[in-house]
Amino acid sequence: MTVEEDENGSCDTPGAILxxxxxxxxxxxxxxxxxxxxxxxxxxxxxLVASLDNARNLSNILxxxxxxxxxxxxxxxxxxxxxxxxxxCLQANAFIQAEIFQEYTIKEDLVGFxxxxxxLLDCLNIxxxxxxxxxxxxxxxxxxxxxxxxxxxxxxxxxxxxxxxNTQEPEEPIDFEFCSNNVTNKVILQSESLKEAFxxxxxxxxxLQITMSPSQPYxxxxxxxxxxxxxxxxxxxxxxxxxxxxxxxxxxxxxxSLLKPSTKALxxxxxxxxxxxxxxxxxxxxxxxxxxxxxxxxxYYCCPDEEVD
Amino acid sequence: xxxVLDGNCVKAFGKAIHALSRIGDxxxxxxxxxxxxxxxxxxxxxxYACFLFSPLFFQQYNLGSxxxxxxxxxxxxxxxxxVLPLFRCLSxxxxxxxxxxxxxxxxxxxxxxxxxxxxxxxxxxxxxxxESEALQAVFASHLCPNVLKAPARLLGDMVTHFPVSxxxxxxxxxxxxxxxxxxxxxxxxxxxxxxxxxxLHPEEFDYFQVxxxxxxxxxxxxLRGLLAFAESHCLPVSVHSSATGxxxxxxxxxxxxxxxxxxxxxxxxxxxGPSQPTETPVPTTPRWILLQQFQPDCSTSGSxxxxxxxxxxxxxxxxxxxxxxxxxxxxxxxxxRSNIPHxxxxxxxxxxxxxxxxxxxxxxxxxxxxxTDIPNEFCVPDAACPSTSTTPASTVICSxxxxxxxxxxxxxxxxxxxxxxxxxxxxxxxxxxxxxxxxLGEVTQDALHILTFCDVAQSRSx
Numbered sequence: 005m006t007v008e009e010d011e012n013g014s015c016d017t018p019g020a021i022l023x024x025x026x027x028x029x030x031x032x033x034x035x036x037x038x039x040x041x042x043x044x045x046x047x048x049x050x051x052l053v054a055s056l057d058n059a060r061n062l063s064n065i066l067x068x069x070x071x072x073x074x075x076x077x078x079x080x081x082x083x084x085x086x087x088x089x090x091x092x093c094l095q096a097n098a099f100i101q102a103e104i105f106q107e108y109t110i111k112e113d114l115v116g117f118x119x120x121x122x123x124l125l126d127c128l129n130i131x132x133x134x135x136x137x138x139x140x141x142x143x144x145x146x147x148x149x150x151x152x153x154x155x156x157x158x159x160x161x162x163x164x165x166x167x168x169x170n171t172q173e174p175e176e177p178i179d180f181e182f183c184s185n186n187v188t189n190k191v192i193l194q195s196e197s198l199k200e201a202f203x204x205x206x207x208x209x210x211x212l213q214i215t216m217s218p219s220q221p222y223x224x225x226x227x228x229x230x231x232x233x234x235x236x237x238x239x240x241x242x243x244x245x246x247x248x249x250x251x252x253x254x255x256x257x258x259x260x261s262l263l264k265p266s267t268k269a270l271x272x273x274x275x276x277x278x279x280x281x282x283x284x285x286x287x288x289x290x291x292x293x294x295x296x297x298x299x300x301x302x303x304y305y306c307c308p309d310e311e312v313d
Numbered sequence: 314x315x316x317v318l319d320g321n322c323v324k325a326f327g328k329a330i331h332a333l334s335r336i337g338d339x340x341x342x343x344x345x346x347x348x349x350x351x352x353x354x355x356x357x358x359x360x361y362a363c364f365l366f367s368p369l370f371f372q373q374y375n376l377g378s379x380x381x382x383x384x385x386x387x388x389x390x391x392x393x394x395x396v397l398p399l400f401r402c403l404s405x406x407x408x409x410x411x412x413x414x415x416x417x418x419x420x421x422x423x424x425x426x427x428x429x430x431x432x433x434x435x436x437x438x439x440x441x442x443x444e445s446e447a448l449q450a451v452f453a454s455h456l457c458p459n460v461l462k463a464p465a466r467l468l469g470d471m472v473t474h475f476p477v478s479x480x481x482x483x484x485x486x487x488x489x490x491x492x493x494x495x496x497x498x499x500x501x502x503x504x505x506x507x508x509x510x511x512x513l514h515p516e517e518f519d520y521f522q523v524x525x526x527x528x529x530x531x532x533x534x535x536l537r538g539l540l541a542f543a544e545s546h547c548l549p550v551s552v553h554s555s556a557t558g559x560x561x562x563x564x565x566x567x568x569x570x571x572x573x574x575x576x577x578x579x580x581x582x583x584x585x586g587p588s589q590p591t592e593t594p595v596p597t598t599p600r601w602i603l604l605q606q607f608q609p610d611c612s613t614s615g616s617x618x619x620x621x622x623x624x625x626x627x628x629x630x631x632x633x634x635x636x637x638x639x640x641x642x643x644x645x646x647x648x649x650r651s652n653i654p655h656x657x658x659x660x661x662x663x664x665x666x667x668x669x670x671x672x673x674x675x676x677x678x679x680x681x682x683x684x685t686d687i688p689n690e691f692c693v694p695d696a697a698c699p700s701t702s703t704t705p706a707s708t709v710i711c712s713x714x715x716x717x718x719x720x721x722x723x724x725x726x727x728x729x730x731x732x733x734x735x736x737x738x739x740x741x742x743x744x745x746x747x748x749x750x751x752x753l754g755e756v757t758q759d760a761l762h763i764l765t766f767c768d769v770a771q772s773r774s775x
Contacts, residue, residue: 197432201434204398204436206398231392231441232438234436234438235435235437237434237437238434239433243432243433
C-alpha cells in the first residue's frame with residue numbers, strides 16, 4: 005500500500021487532510037495486520053508511533069474529557085496523557101499507558117503538542133460509530149515532531165483512511181500542586197451509586213457542595229437550586245464505599261458548570277476516588293475499563309468556589 | 314406533619330404525582346386527619362384531581378402535635394416541577410428506596426422528602442412551598458344519573474386508540490351502549506383528521522347505569538394520568554356523569570387510597586337541553602364553579618369565579634377553600650372596589666353542600682359587585698331575583714346572565730369560545746365585547762376569557 009504524502013507534510017495546510025486510499029492486492033494482509041507492514045523507512049522519521057487494534061480504546065476515553073476543543077498531548081515512555089483545561093479552574097487528564105497500545109514507540113523523553121480534540125475524535129470515528137461485533141477500526145498514530153501534523157492511519161474492513169491534523173504549540177498544563185501529602189480526605193466509591201446521584205443532581209444549583217467528614221454525614225453532596233436544596237449522603241459503612249479515609253470535616257463548594265463534564269468520565273468508570281486537600285482543591289480519579297478490559301485513568305482537578313468551613 | 318412510607322408505597326405515591334403532573338403545575342399537599350391529600354388544578358380551572366392516601370397507606374402518619382402556636386396543620390402548595398424529578402424514575406425508586414419520609418415542620422417553608430436507599434445512601438430534598446389554602450372540588454357523585462364502573466384496563470385500553478395529541482374525546486352514553494370518539498372543534502379539516510369511535514356493550518362494565526343519554530366531551534390528556542395509575546394498581550375506574558355540559562368525575566379507590574379526577578365538559582352550543590332557562594330569569598341560584606384561593610392575607614390576584622350553566626345546584630362542581638369564614642351577609646356592602654376577593658372572605662355564607670364542604674352562596678357573592686349605571690332595558694323585576702336584598706348592580710348581573718343564556722341569536726357567534734368566567738382581575742382590563750352566549754360554560758384549555766362583573770355591565774350598556 006502506498007501512502008501519498010504531501011510535498012511539505014507540514015502544518016501549513018489548515019485542518020485535517022483526509023485521503024481515502026484504495027487498498028492494493030496486498031491489502032488482504034492489512035485486514036489482519038493493519039498498517040503495521042508499512043515500510044520501516046517511514047517509521048524513522050516519527051518521534052512517536054502508537055498503534056491500536058481497536059481505536060475505540062482511545063476514542064472512548066477521550067470522549068470523557070471532551071468539554072473543550074483543544075487538548076494538550078503529552079507522550080512519555082510510560083504512555084500518553086491528554087489534558088483539557090477550562091478557565092484555569094478545571095483540568096481533566098486522560099492517561100493511556102503504553103501497555104494499552106499494540107505498538108508504542110517514542111524516541112524522545114517527552115513529546116508534546118496541542119491539537120483540536122473535536123477534530124481528532126471525528127477522525128477516530130471516521131468509519132462511523134457502528135458497533136458491529138468483530139469489526140473494529142485499527143489505528144496507527146504517528147508524529148514527526150515539532151511543527152508536523154499528527155498523522156492517523158485508520159483502517160476498517162480493508163478501507164484505509166489517512167488523516168493529518170494540525171498541531172499547535174503546547175501550552176503548559178496548569179500544575180494544581182495537588183500532592184498526596186496534602187490530602188485531608190479521601191474516599192473511593194463504586195461509580196454506580198454516584199452515577200445515580202449525579203444524574204439526579206439539581207442543575208438549577210450553581211454549585212455542588214461536597215462535605216467530607218470523619219463523623220456524620222461522612223460524605224455528602226449538596227445542591228442549592230431554585231426549588232430548594234438536596235443532600236445525598238453516603239454512609240461510611242455503605243457497601244458502595246470501598247475506602248473511607250477522612251481526617252477532618254471539610255465542606256467545599258465547586259461550580260456545577262465546571263463539574264458537569266466529569267459525569268462523562270463517571271459514566272465510563274467503575275470506581276471513583278474523591279480527594280480534597282487542605283486548600284479545598286478537589287481531585288476526582290476515575291478508573292475506566294476499556295473494551296478489552298484494560299485499565300485507564302481519567303482525573304479531574306477542580307478549584308473550590310469558596311471556602312466554607 | 315410527618316409521615317413515612319415504605320418502599321412499595323413510594324412507587325404508588327410517585328405514580329400519583331405523575332398523574333397529578335398531567336393536570337396542573339402546582340400541587341397542594343394537604344395533611345388531614347383522614348389522610349394526606351394531594352391535589353392539583355389546571356390553569357384553566359377545568360380539571361381537578363385529588364389523590365387521598367389514608368393513614369393506613371403509611372408506615373407512620375403523624376399530623377404533628379398541636380404546636381406551640383396552636384396552628385392547625387400546614388397546607389402547602391408546591392410547584393410540581395420541583396417534586397416530579399424526585400419521583401421521575403419509578404423503576405429506580407422501586408429498586409433502591411427502602412423508605413421515604415415526608416415531613417413539614419412549622420417554622421420553615423420547606424417540605425422535607427427523604428429517601429432511605431439501599432447501600433447506606435440517604436437522599437434528602439427540602440422543597441420550598443407556599444402556604445396556601447387547599448382547593449377542593451365538591452362533586453355530588455351520588456346524584457349523578459349516569460354511573461359506570463369499568464374494570465381496570467378497559468378505559469386504558471380504549472384510550473390507547475386515540476393519538477397522544479388528541480386533546481378532547483366525547484363519551485356517549487345510552488342505555489344500549491357506551492362509546493368513545495375523538496372530538497374536533499368546528500368543521501375544520503374533516504378530511505385530514507382520522508376519526509375513531511369505539512363502542513362498548515354495557516356488559517363490559519362492572520356496573521352500568523345510564524339515567525340520561527348524554528354526550529360528554531372532556532380533555533383526554535388530563536385523564537390519562539389517572540388511567541395509568543388505575544392500570545398499575547389494577548383498580549376499576551368509576552365514571553360519574555350527568556347531561557352534556559356538566560362535569561364528569563373519574564375515580565378509583567382501594568382500601569388505602571382514593572383518587573378522583575373531575576373534568577369540566579364542553580357544552581355544544583347547538584344542543585339545547587331541557588335545562589335551559591327561559592326568558593324570565595329563573596329563581597334558582599346560579600350554579601358556580603368557584604375556584605378561588607383565599608390566602609390568609611386575602612391577597613388573591615388573578616383568582617376568579619367561573620360560572621357554569623347547569624341545572625341542579627347539588628350537581629355543580631364547586632371548588633372552595635376548605636376554611637371559609639362563616640359570616641352573615643352584610644346588605645349593601647357593595648363598594649366600587651375592584652378587589653372582589655377581598656370582600657368575599659368577609660361575606661361568604663357557609664352553606665353545607667352534599668359533601669359537607671362550605672360553598673359560597675352565589676347571590677351573596679353578587680352583592681359584592683360594584684355598582685354601575687343600569688340602562689333601563691336590563692331592568693328586571695325584583696321578584697324574579699333570587700335574593701330580595703340584591704343591590705341594583707347585582708340585579709343587572711343576574712338578569713344579564715340569565716338573559717344571555719336564553720338568547721337564541723347567540724348560537725352563531727358562539728364558536729369554541731370561552732366561557733364566561735366572570736372574574737376579577739387585578740388590572741384595568743379592557744374587555745372586548747363578548748358574544749352573549751359566552752356564559753354557557755364552554756371551558757376549553759387554550760384560553761380563559763375573563764370579564765369583570767362591572768365590565769360586563771358596561772359593555773352591555775354601550
